[in-house]
Amino acid sequence: MSLDTPTLVRAAINALAAEQAAGTGDHATMPMAQPRKPGKEDLAGMYRLMHLGRVLDDKAPNYLKQAIGWSYHAPSAGHDGIQLALGLSFRPGLDYLFPYYRDMTTCLAAGLTPEEIILNGISKKTDAASGGRHMSNHFAKPAIGIQNVSSLTGNHTQHAAGLGRAVKHYQSRAIVYCSQGESSLSEGYCYEAIVGADKERLPVVFVVQDNGYGISVPKRDQAANEFLCDNFKGLPNLRILKCDGLDVLDSLAAMDEAIAHVASGAGPAMVYATCVRIGSHSNSDKHEWYRDEAELAAAKAADPLPRFRAHCLANGLTEAELKAIETANAAEYDAASTRAIQAPDPEGASIHDFVLPEPWVGERYPDGLHQEKGTPISFITALNQTLKEEFRHNPDTFIWGQDMANKEKGGIFNVSKGMQQEFGEGRVFNAPSPRTSSSARRTASPVSTTRSGSWWRAPSSPTTSGPPPSRSWRPATSTGGPMASSVPTSRSAWHRGATSAAASTTRRTSKPG
Amino acid sequence: MVVPAFADDAAGLLRTAMRSRGMTCYLEPKFLYNSKMAQAVVPPDFAVPFGKARVRREGKDLTVLAYGTPVHFALEAAEKLEKEGKSVEVVDLRSLSPLDTEAIVASVKKTHRCLVAHEDKVFGGFGGELAALVGEQCFAWLDAPVARVGSEFTPVGFNRILERATLPNTAKVLEAMRKVLAF
Numbered sequence: 001m002s003l004d005t006p007t008l009v010r011a012a013i014n015a016l017a018a019e020q021a022a023g024t025g026d027h028a029t030m031p032m033a034q035p036r037k038p039g040k041e042d043l044a045g046m047y048r049l050m051h052l053g054r055v056l057d058d059k060a061p062n063y064l065k066q067a068i069g070w071s072y073h074a075p076s077a078g079h080d081g082i083q084l085a086l087g088l089s090f091r092p093g094l095d096y097l098f099p100y101y102r103d104m105t106t107c108l109a110a111g112l113t114p115e116e117i118i119l120n121g122i123s124k125k126t127d128a129a130s131g132g133r134h135m136s137n138h139f140a141k142p143a144i145g146i147q148n149v150s151s152l153t154g155n156h157t158q159h160a161a162g163l164g165r166a167v168k169h170y171q172s173r174a175i176v177y178c179s180q181g182e183s184s185l186s187e188g189y190c191y192e193a194i195v196g197a198d199k200e201r202l203p204v205v206f207v208v209q210d211n212g213y214g215i216s217v218p219k220r221d222q223a224a225n226e227f228l229c230d231n232f233k234g235l236p237n238l239r240i241l242k243c244d245g246l247d248v249l250d251s252l253a254a255m256d257e258a259i260a261h262v263a264s265g266a267g268p269a270m271v272y273a274t275c276v277r278i279g280s281h282s283n284s285d286k287h288e289w290y291r292d293e294a295e296l297a298a299a300k301a302a303d304p305l306p307r308f309r310a311h312c313l314a315n316g317l318t319e320a321e322l323k324a325i326e327t328a329n330a331a332e333y334d335a336a337s338t339r340a341i342q343a344p345d346p347e348g349a350s351i352h353d354f355v356l357p358e359p360w361v362g363e364r365y366p367d368g369l370h371q372e373k374g375t376p377i378s379f380i381t382a383l384n385q386t387l388k389e390e391f392r393h394n395p396d397t398f399i400w401g402q403d404m405a406n407k408e409k410g411g412i413f414n415v416s417k418g419m420q421q422e423f424g425e426g427r428v429f430n431a432p433s434p435r436t437s438s439s440a441r442r443t444a445s446p447v448s449t450t451r452s453g454s455w456w457r458a459p460s461s462p463t464t465s466g467p468p469p470s471r472s473w474r475p476a477t478s479t480g481g482p483m484a485s486s487v488p489t490s491r492s493a494w495h496r497g498a499t500s501a502a503a504s505t506t507r508r509t510s511k512p513g
Numbered sequence: 514m515v516v517p518a519f520a521d522d523a524a525g526l527l528r529t530a531m532r533s534r535g536m537t538c539y540l541e542p543k544f545l546y547n548s549k550m551a552q553a554v555v556p557p558d559f560a561v562p563f564g565k566a567r568v569r570r571e572g573k574d575l576t577v578l579a580y581g582t583p584v585h586f587a588l589e590a591a592e593k594l595e596k597e598g599k600s601v602e603v604v605d606l607r608s609l610s611p612l613d614t615e616a617i618v619a620s621v622k623k624t625h626r627c628l629v630a631h632e633d634k635v636f637g638g639f640g641g642e643l644a645a646l647v648g649e650q651c652f653a654w655l656d657a658p659v660a661r662v663g664s665e666f667t668p669v670g671f672n673r674i675l676e677r678a679t680l681p682n683t684a685k686v687l688e689a690m691r692k693v694l695a696f
Contacts, residue, residue, distance in 0.1 A: 356611060357535025359563045368525055368561030368607070376552035379545045382520035383527060385555070390531045397531065413546055 036252050040316040046248060047312050047322065050084050052329045053105030054305050056117055059333065060104075060137075061283060068341065069122035070136045074102040075279035079209050080304040081244065082273035084109050085251035086179060086207050089259060092144035096163055096176045098156035099139060099148060101282075102209065103179050107139040110146060114333055118340035125346040132346040133474045137282075142475060145174075153214075154184030157193035157206065164202030164268070169426065175262055179207040182228045182272075183214025194268070196431070198235040201267040205258045208270060209245060211277035216290045229272035237267025245273030246304040249311075276302045354473045383415050391423050400431045514610040515563065516540040518584035521553040522607055525561030533563070542581040542632075550585045564611030568620070572602035575694055576620040576627045578643050580606040583630040583663075583681055590687035599694055609639060617643070618650050625656040628693050630686050635663040657696035662689035 038046065057077050063070040076083055079102060087109020090097050099106050108117060116128050120139050123132035129140035129148050140148035149159050160178035167174045184190060185208065197204045208229060212219050225231055229240045239261040243254035251273055258269035276299040280287040287296070309322060377385070391397045399419060403412045405428050410417030420428040515530065515537060517523040523541075530537035545551035569584060570591055577587040584605045591601035604620050606613065621627045627647050629640035644659040665679045 357533065359534070360529055360532035360560075361562060362529070362532075362558075362560035364558060365525065365556075365560050366562065367567075368522070368565045369567065370521065370554075370556045370559060372521075372554045372556035372559075374554045376554050377520050378547055379517075379520045379523050379542075379551040380547055382524040382553070382555050383541070386524040386527045389558075390528060394531070413543065415546075 036249060036256065038249070043312045043315060043317055044321065044325065046084060046088070047308060047317070048325050048329065049087070049109045050080050050105065050248065050305060050308055051326055052114060052332065053080060053083070053108045055329050055333045056108065056114060057104055059337070060121055063118075063122055064283060072101070072136045072282060072284070073121070074137055074282040075277075076102050076104045076106075077305075078211060078276040078278040078299060078303065079245060079273075080105055081246045081248040081308070082207065082209055082251040082271070082275060084248045085255045086110070086177060086271075088252065089205075089255045090145075090177055091175075094145070095174050096145045096147065096160070096167075098160045098176070098178045099146065100153070100156070100180045100184070101135070101137045101151065102181065104137065104139065106179060107141075107146060111144050112139055112141055112146070114336035115340050116141065118337055119343055122340060123346075124340060124343040126343050130474050131350075140475075152187075154180050154187040154190040156180070157190045160204050160206070161193040161197040161202055164197055164204040165200060167203050168200070173263070174203070175259060176202075176204045177207060178204060179209065181214065182208050182210035182212075182219060183217060183222050185228045185231065186214075186222045194232055194238065194270070195235065197268040198232075198238045201237050201265060203262045203265075204268040205255070205262055206268065206270040207255075208272045209275050210272060211275045213277055213281065215281040215285055216287070227272055227274075229270050232270060239267065239269040240272060241269065242272045242274070245275035246302055246307065248304070248308055278303060380413060380415060384410075384417060384419075387416065388419060388422065391419065391427065398427050400429045402431060404428060404430045406430065514538045514540070515608045516542070516580040517561075517607060518542070518545065518569075518579075518581055518605050519551050519553040521555045521559055522561050522567070522605070523551075524555045525559040526563075526607065528558070528560045529563060532560075537563075540581065544582050545585075548585075550588075561607060563608045564613050565608065566613035566616040567605045567607055568602060568616070569605045570601065570603040572600035573624055574600045574626065575690060576602045576604060576617075576624045577630055577686075577690065578604050578606060578617060578627065578640075578647075579630040580609065581632055583632055583686065586681060586683040586686040587630050587690075589683040590690055593687060594690060594694075599690075601690060612646075614646065614650070617647065621647050621651040622654045625654055626693050626696075627651070627655070627657075627659045628686075628689055629659065629661045629663075630681060630689070631661075631663045632681060633663050634666055635661045636666045638663055657693050660689055660693045662686055 054077060057075050060070050060073040060075075064073070083103060083105035086097075086103075087106040090110040092111040097106075097110055099110075104117060108114070112128070117139060119127040120129045120134075121136045123136060125131050127134075128143070129138055134140075134148060135151055138148045138151060140146050147156070147159065149156050157178050157180065160176045164176045166172075167176060180190075194206060196202075197206075210219070210228065214222065219226075219228065222228060223231055227242060229242065232238055232240065239258060241254040241258055244250040251271075254271045254273070258271050261267070261269045277287075278299050291299075312322060313319065387399065391399075399416055403409065404416055405411070405420035405425075408417075410419060416428065515526045517526050526539065530539050570588055572591065577591070579587045584603065587601070587603045591603055594601055602620055602624055604616060606617075627644075629643045631638060631640050633639050638661070640661040640663055644661060647655070647659050662685055663681050667679055669676055669679050
């Protein structure tokens, strides 16, 4: 019996097939790398979204003041240009988007409604991201491809890279978008993900929103480069594009160029958008303690919203038309807020739902016992044999990690010996480093398997303890994919047992979803 | 969260992990990879459901709850005690979460004594959870406090002498069994 539930990747492939048949929705057919010259209608639509995003951003703190919720809010004001451009580039139901916690306008433009934004903000049962389980300002809508997996800064680069591998393996034309702040590039797992995506030429657009601060830490404390994207200049397949994140049209031009690069198969892209942070990092932060009045005034003066409003006025929209949009947005917000506040809360009794995912149950050995007679085999042979049997049984299985396969070598202990020869390099392959098992967590298939990493517990803990709960419990669904993470434990095999050099290995199976 | 101790369970748990939804943390005792004592006959398409312990040895005087390599220490020690007229039951948990509480409780109610043997640290280790569970659910059936044997509260040193001093082994498990039986 193979796994029969369609994965998001499969769903996306199916959606794509329909779109391709209809001759729409394919970036490859779009004029590439041409600066956009939006018409009056386009400008009106863009202004509506940017203004509505700001209305939501300005209103969010009120819910906390009224003790309704939204106790975590990271304002998006000052990031409006790039966020709108990113959201508009995303094709709902086809592409994938891994936003970060500041991406409210991104998510609005990508397909979340104001009501859905507020439902997440005030942690309602009908919150599409998690039914009130995930933090506020962690927007998602898996049904259209927007995922919010972890709050750990930059952690989702790994999910994006892994999903990019899936998209490439299954020959989908989907693009994976991953968005983060500039300081999160300092995280080690971002390096793993971006280097891995570069090495495999994965269809991922990394969008980096640089507002100069990681909470209160100035950018100069992160790296020597002024633009942190320059830290990645040596990667041969990564296209780095700097843009003005305050300017939606400049940001759109950069996105178009990034998309054209990725769609060509040449490799991933990084759009590095310079923004300003008009507000504090979040409502837990007080930026007056570390930013002086002049700096705050300068940030406010650079506000993208009035700047874009002026552009609209200069390009065909009238004051009356803009006012009408603003009035309509205010009304839309009020209606959405009223509905969201009246929406049901999650029930306390539901906390135990989706803690342990539904296991596969075989019929032949209901208690896992047997009376089989025959020749005993070793533990390691049993692992190798079963891996091969399951790989034959399910073509959507993958195994990767450090020292997985190279000619006659099959894993540090030969657990995966012979697998690459039988199943090919597309399914059995080395990952770039011992810990990049985690960088490919969202991998190419319903089932994939990773062997890697001696030091699974401590250094990788953000990647092992962060995302797994997000796979079933936090999204409050039973759709978490198969993922077997094996950690060789116990006695030092450096001394015993192993004939090869000894280390430990990790096996992990995963699917995009 | 599963931990096989024998080749057949290694195969059976791996099959279930690879066919199940969600994440399975599969702990492989690498000490057992090529160990003769972990060898087993593996039937075709063998599968071990999550949350099903396996009684590896039946007994009536003491229950040892173990997983991974210490299952073998317990079996070796039980063999020795049999010669002294003591009958030890060894329950191989195989799966830590979900946990086969029913099998644990049934065994302890039968033997009235319980020892937890694992490679985890005793202090703060999973054995504390097991001991609490047995205490809560089997208190009236117990003839002795639930005991634990496992790693010392210190990192594992590389030198074999240090390693041996830290990790559990058959002799330590045997000594712990004797203590519980003598209570």
